[in-house]
Amino acid sequence: MDDEMKEPNSEQTPSASDEQKPNIEGKQVSDGADDTTSPDDRSSNEDGATCNKEEDDLLLTSAINKLGGNKRAAIATAAIVAVIFCLPMLFPQMFCTHKLWTNANCTSPRTCKSCGKTEGKPLGHEWEEATCTVPKTCQRCGKTEGKPLGHQPGSWTTEVDYVDATSKEIRECGRCGEVVDTRNEKEITSFLGDGSFSISPEGFIERLNEEFSDIPNCSSMKASYELDDSGTGLELQIKNGSTLAGIGGFFSDSSSQLLFSYLGSENCFKNIVMYFENSDYAAATALATIQAIDPTLSFSDAKEIGAACVGTPTVKNGITYAILASNGEYWLSTRIE
Structure with missing residues (x-):
């Protein structure tokens, strides 16, 4: 009876400390044969693994967040820098100091x-009107508009070159004066009696008498004239009172150059004078009078004398020739000894 009662005592439930001790020792000495995990142990291990995984996830998330935050900060910084550098290009006038300018032009x-x-x-165009050969043109930039006006040929006129002793017919543009057409070029062999008067005979005589009044001992001299049959020559008579003091001739060529001469028999008129206004024609225009004075001279001789006697007296066949300027006028003086 007692033995039966003792048996249950030997199987008494261990204390909390005893129960924990065998479990620890059992685990330490286990050789693997009895390592089967109990349901409680598996639950505990799973809970621990879950905790560890959550912690790892938190760490990874934190790292990713930190990395993402740094990346976003870097991107934001780069964007700000890019904007700063791009602003002058996007809005150049906000940052330009405007030191270099190009001047305004027409457009x-x-x-x-x-x-x-x-x-x-813009300055706008500064137009110069079109001419015969040039269209309307901006004087500032050279731009052109429209077309040239073109020439307007006038009537035919005769042009005489007294230096080369040639003549030709020309037509000048009525708008610009340029010679636009030429015909009938030829050589001139004599200037005598070629053309018509450019001064009236009355005007010539008046001028000649004025010259007489200015010469000592010649104030009583008076000139008169008669036209020849051609209407281009003038027969001149100079009288001292009723006495014939001299004779001469007056010619006018087609270029309106005046030719006149007179021959005096008294002290103040022992010469022949030709008057004209343009020095360029002086030597050549003198040919007519030189030929009239000395008919033995050829045209080429007369031309040579006319060229040589401008400003310098030249002697030929005992006759002295000189072309002198006086008050803007030109005189051929020919003294016969």
């Missing part, structure tokens, strides 16, 4: 070379 105002900012207005 563009004053412009900043750096940013393109403009000031003022």
Whole structure:
């Protein structure tokens, strides 16, 4: 009876400390044969693994967040820098100092070379009207508009070259005066009696008598004239009172150069004088009078004398020739000894 009662005592439930001790020892001495995990142990291990995984996830998330935050910060910084550098290009006029300008021209105002900012207005074209050969043209930039006007040929006129002793017919443009057509070029062999008067005979005589009044001992001299049959020559008579003092001739060529001469028999008229207004024609125009004075001279001889006697007296066949200027007028003086 007692033994039966003792048996249950030997199987008494261990204390909390005893129960924990065998479990620890059992685990330490286990050789693997009895390592089967109990349901409680598996639950505990799973809970621990879950905790560890959550911690790892938190660490990874934190690292990713930190990395993402740094990346976003870097991107933001780069974006800000890019914007700062791009602003002058996007809005150049906000940052330009406008130190370099191109001047305004006909079509563009004053412009900043750096940013393109403009000031003022274009100058506009400065037009010069079209001419016969050039269209309407801007004097500032050279732009042209329209077409040239073209020449307007006038009537035919005769042009005489007294230096080369040639003549030709020409037509000049009525708008610009340019010679636009030429015909009938020829050599001149004599200037005598060629053309018509460019001064009336009355005007010539009046001028000649004025010259007489200015010469000592010649104030009583008076000139008169008669036209020849051609109407281009003048027969001149100079009288001292009723006495014939001299004779002469007056010619006018087609270029309106005046030729006249007189021959005096008294002290103040021992010469022949030709009057004309243009020094360029002096030597050549003198040919007519030189030929009239000395008919033995050839045309080429007379031309040579006329060229040589401008400003320098020249002697030929005992006759002295000289062309002198006086008050803007030119005189051929020929003294016969």
